Amino acid sequence: MADLRLERVKEFLSASNLASNTQKSYRLELERFIAWSDKAWIDVTPRDIASFKKYLKDECRTRQGKLLSPAAINQAITALKSFFKWFQLAGYLDLTAVLPTAAVQFEKLGEPLPRHLSLEQMEVIYQAVTGDEDINLRDCALLAVLTHGLRAEDVSSLNVGNYDGIRLKFLRKKDKSDAIVPLRQVAREQIEAYLERRRSQQEELTGDRPLFLSYDFRSGGQRLGYQGIYYFTKVRLGTATGISDLTPHRFRHTYASELVELGIDSLLARSLTGHKSEKVFERYIKGKRLAAAEDAFFKAIDETPKQS
Incomplete structure (x- = not known):
């Protein structure tokens, strides 16, 4: 049974x-x-x-x-x-009953280590994605979208119709909320270059076509999946740049930190990243603030320590 x-x-x-x-x-x-x-x-x-x-x-x-x-x-x-x-x-327990999980406490988490990528690291990453082959154009556009803070599962689900030439409009898979993410000019140009290449190959880019395609020999022409996006960041970019633990989520941390550095109000920043909780958003940017405080300290004492 x-x-x-x-x-x-x-x-x-x-x-x-x-x-x-x-x-x-x-x-x-x-x-x-x-x-x-x-x-x-x-x-x-x-x-x-x-x-x-x-x-x-x-x-x-x-x-x-x-x-x-x-x-x-x-x-x-x-x-x-x-x-x-x-x-x-659902009616399996009396509504007046105390849940067995009511008293259990979460474990305390340590202070977050900086998860954002530095300007120097981002420069190395951008230099690693070059070329005019189909996969290179795809990777440039893919990196452009990842650096706007989207979760990997949302990037995989994007269709051509989710891009209107200025911004991405989509439904976040995590909480089914509507998302509108404006894109930098350079990101728009990279997406346009990739789509134009596909048009030149007589692909009919209807709104329901995947925004990003796989170029793997087993799944070529199909939607680039969640695992493919992780492979791109962790293996391809990680190997090319030497940056350890390079995941799509690190770009999300970097984007959140960037929004705060630009002086964007926290509530507005969270509407761009999709964070419902101010507490969670603070964890994303706290590592950046700790790193900035350290930089300010060494600058104040006119000292530049060598990286370990």
């Missing part, structure tokens, strides 16, 4: 408005809890949740054999909190 606990998880995910990657993450975390506990969802107690958190901290390991990070533990707690909130609203 099917495990009814798994059936409730499927029901929860079907009823949710979560992005596909978040759904996958929540499913994995809830399945981990099911493997750890033999209790039905309705019988789970606050003590069970506390014991599970202790298990995550003290016993659970990554594939590399390391203990879970505080962020990974918080991800598991978030999945459980979200599930039990739905479980109650």
Whole structure:
């Protein structure tokens, strides 16, 4: 017989408005809890949740054999909190009942390390994407869009019709909110150059055509997927530039920091990045502020230390 606990998880995910990657993450975390506990969802107690958190901290390991990070533990707690909130609203728990996840606390996260890319690093990245072959023109346009703070999953979903010559208009996959992201002139020029190349090859660029195509021999001409975007940044750009841990999300951090440096009001900046929470947005730019404070200190004492 099917495990009814798994059936409730499927029901929860079907009823949710979560992005596909978040759904996958929540499913994995809830399945981990099911493997750890033999209790039905309705019988789970606050003590069970506390014991599970202790298990995550003290016993659970990554594939590399390391203990879970505080962020990974918080991800598991978030999945459980979200599930039990739905479980109650769906009528499986009395609305007056105290949720078993009510008392569990998130792990404290350390101060964020700077995740933004420096001007020097960005210059190296731009120099690594050159050439006039189809894939080079695609990569220039792709980098131009990534540097405007879009999540990789949103970039993959873009169609030609989402670009109006000045801005990108699309629906964010994470929360299904409307997004309008204006583009710099150089970004517009790079997108136009890429689209013009495709037009010259007799491709009919209707509004529902993917904005970015794959040039992989197995999927050439199809939509560039989420994994393809990560490969472009982490492997191709990372290898060419020597910048470690280069991911699409680092461009998002860089864009958020840039908006603040430009003096754009935080509320307006968040409308461009899609951050609903001021607290989360502050975490994005705090690393930049710490780095700026360090630079100001060394400038004030007229000292330029060598990079380690």
